[in-house]
Amino acid sequence: MPSASECVTTLIEEFQRRRPIRTGSLIITVYGDTIVPRGGTVWLGSLSKLLEPVGINERLVRTSVYRLTRETWLQGEKVGRRSYYSLSGPGRRRFEQAFKRVYHGVQAPWSGQWTLVLLTQMETPHRQKVRDELDWLSFGQFAPGLFAHPTLNRTEAIAALKELGAADEAIVLQTETMEPLASKPLRLQVRDSWNLDELGEHYQRFLTLFRPLWRALNEENHLGEEECFIARTLLIQEYRRVQLRDPQLPDELLPTAWEGRNAHQLCRNIYRTIYQRAERWLDRHLETAEGPLPAPGPSFYQRFGGLD
Template sequence: MESTDSPTVLLKEFTQRKPFRTRSLVITFFGDIVSQHGGNVWLGSLISVLAKFKINERLVRTTVFRLVQDDWLEAHRLGRRSYYRFSEYGKQEYERAARRIYSVHEADWSGSWQLVILRGVSEERKEKLSRSLRWQGYRSVTAGVLAKPGEGGGDLIETLRKFSAQDEVLLMSATTPEISSAEIIRDLVYKSWRLDEVAQGYNQFLNRYRPILSWFKNNEGETETLFETACFVRLMLIQDYRRLLLQEVPIPRRLLPTSWPGFDARHLAAKIYHILGPLSVKYIKTELESANGNFPEAAPGFSKRFNEFS
């Protein structure tokens, strides 16, 4: 009988989720793995990896085709084989996300806010623009107004340029005066950023992955099966953690509830990733192919992921 804390049980639960987010998992695969090993992957390798998650070849082909259409991926052919990599847009979007996934940048909050007032952005571009701004921490506080605690920074300007929206939005800075009640501000953040739902997600993450950490600690060794298992658990870990970060957004610590489960989730993700990283790379280098053959060694930056917890 399979242990309830095993990766097999985790994989079964992962593949049975509804709706299953194939597109999101493909982006995670390119961002977490392909980007660190040369930047491109043979379609056959992608199909092989996703088969582990019970995703059939037809759905894989449809998904990557749509990601190319949406400017997330680029395709190129060598002979009869197709290879895929992040487009410039996809690379920028995932690198922005990676700064939040793999490292921590906490700054003191001075009480400032950045406001983005959508004036004339077309509906066609508004969805993509809003999705990108969500990653940067913006949320709707009233109709047509997005807000974020802190400064806008270079990411905001870069995003507006990407969508040619500099002349279609109004940027404003605001400051919370000392007279404002701290409880009112926390309540605004709690409701606008739906922190109750985010906290629930973090607690589910902790319950799901704490047993996985114990399993790997109890199953040390150097076997091909363990290397393969580490690769697929790593994908599930980052997929789940990335989805949580998309919901949470970077909020100053003083605006969060006490005993925020996101802190524990980050420590747990880091501990597991430090175990999975070296093991999974041994599988990745021998089983996945790029346009230049087997995947090369991981990029130097790979060893720095989650390094604040090393």
């Protein structure tokens, strides 16, 4: 069985093999997982040093940070000859939406209601744009022109359609609570409409990638502080990538043996095991204009149901 250090090396090699290398995505992961809980701003040089062991050089970091700034994810400030970057207002809102899924896997109880959107009377030029927005909001297509969502309510759906200027062309309905909440035909429909088989394969790949590290940590758990930071960053990076595909359906509508549950538990277990050593590494290697980054705020310790 490989050691924990060898597992981290394998994770780095796996990240480097992908083309194109998702430097911008990894930087957002570092900000969301590491920098936001510690005040949100960091010196660009510190960021480059953090990512160097993953095979990302300073030039690539600078190029990616510049692109993220143009895309309004980041905002920069010059202090003397040094540049410091933090998440922008829009970037922070996107971060909160995306990372909430990562750290808080518990779903609220489902009422059994559905929001339905019918596009059957919509003019063709608008239809594709609205379909794309409904897809982004995790609606599933039950039939041609009929889209459904189990947790987004009618008011939220209408607000999204209004932003697209399409509220007057769509029919938005809310069903009553049904009994049983999830009959066999409904579960089969959900499986097809949200392509749960493909999503399950993505979760299975995550499990295959990180289970060796968890087994190794249970055997010897001698990872150094920098290795813990790298492992934690790549863990959240990979888990976040799958979460972005996940419509976050109520538990009642998911298969009994759902890979997403196992993936969340594995991510939580590894994170809880290595986060403290990663934090000690960050204490010594991240800088703001005022000096070292402050300690993480209270919300950091609420991740994954509570960190020790």
